Amino acid sequence: MVNIIWACMAIIGIFYAMINGTMDQVNEAIFESANDAVNLSIGLISVLVFWLGIMKIAEKAGILRVLSKLFRPVIVKIFPEIPKDHPAIGYILSNITANIFGLGNAATPMGIKAMEQMKELSGTDTASRSMITFLALNTSSLTIIPTTVIAIRMQYNSLSPTEIVGTTIIATTISSISALLIDRFFYYKSKWRK
Template identity: 80%
Template structure:
């Protein structure tokens, strides 16, 4: 459905440009933005590689294990049907830690592994309570250090590219609490119905 919406918007835009006589401007904007997208992507790769390196150093130094121990009591309460020593718990903790540092690309493979492990636990193709909770938390954006946004702001010569960290932390707290509350409301509501 989303593909149809995007295709329709592109077609309407092109038809409007053709009838309005601004097709040359559309072509110019198209190629300039494509060039800029490649430039930004290359800049983001360097930032991502830097933070992945920092994550690897943190892992070797034991900092990730400390963060995992710090998050473990909260994660165990959020996912009560997952045994504490199950591999899914490790993948969930790794995913959350990577997301906290704004490394969504690094967190994605761990999130997929966590979902696979939770699917094995549930033994069904239907989403389990843990899977829904995990998806809600990941959707809420567990970011404290938005490395990608900082990199984009640096690319555009922002006077203070890191000034968004404070608002990011506030937004993360609010969105994460909202995700947990909504998840629990729907969970307890489904128990009452069933």
Template identity: 80%
Template sequence: MVNLIWAFMAIVGIVYAMFNGTMEEVNKALFESADEAVTLSIGLISILVFWLGIMKIAEKAGILDILARLFRPVVTRLFPDIPEDHPAMGYILSNFTANIFGLGNAATPMGIKAMQQMKELSGSDTASRSMITFLALNTSSLTIIPTTVIAIRMQYDSAAPTEIVGTTIIATLISTLSAILIDRFYYYKSQRRK
């Protein structure tokens, strides 16, 4: 559906430019944007590779295991339907750890695997309580170190690219607590209706 919306917007813009006589400006903007996108992507790749390397070092050093053990009591309370030794719990913890470090690209495959494991666990085609909670937490932008945003700010020569870390932590706390409260509110509301 989103692809159709983007295609519709592009077609409307091109048709409008044709009738308005600004097709040359559209072509110029198109090629300049494509060039800038490639440059930005190459800059982001270097930062993401660096942080993924740091994550690999942290994994080999056992830091990720420590973080997983630290988060495990909280995660087991958030997902009471999932047994502690189930593979979904490991994927959830890995997803949260990657998201906390702002590595959304690295967190996505783990999130997909976690959802697949939770679907198998529920044995249903409808979203389970754990799947809804997981989606709400991922949507709430669970990030402490926004590496991608820092990389973009560095790419555009920001004077202080890391100054957003403090506000990111505050925003993450508020959005994550809100996601948990809203998730629990609607869960208990649906339970009372049964």
């Protein structure tokens, strides 16, 4: 549905530009935007590769293992339906660790694997409590180092691209706590109704 809406907006915009006589400005904007998109993508790729390298170094140094051990008791409490030694817990921990470092693109495959493991565990096509909780937690994604946003700010010559780190930590902490509270509220509300 969203694709249809975007397509309609583009068609209406082009049609209006043809009637209004500003088609040359639309063409110029299309090519400028395409050029900006390519430059931005290349800049983001370099930053993503850098941070993935840092993650690999952290993994080899044992930092990710320490973070996983640190977060494991919390994750086990948040996801009580998943057995402690189940592979889903490992994927959830990897996903959360990648999100903490602002590597949403790297976190996505681990999140998909976690969802597959939880689906296999539940044995149904209906979203389980753990799947809903993980989706809420992953969407709010606690972030300490917003690497993608820093990269975008660097691409556009921000004077201080890292000044958003503090506000990002505050905002994502509040969003993660809110996501968990809302998830628990609706879970217990549905249990109470039954």
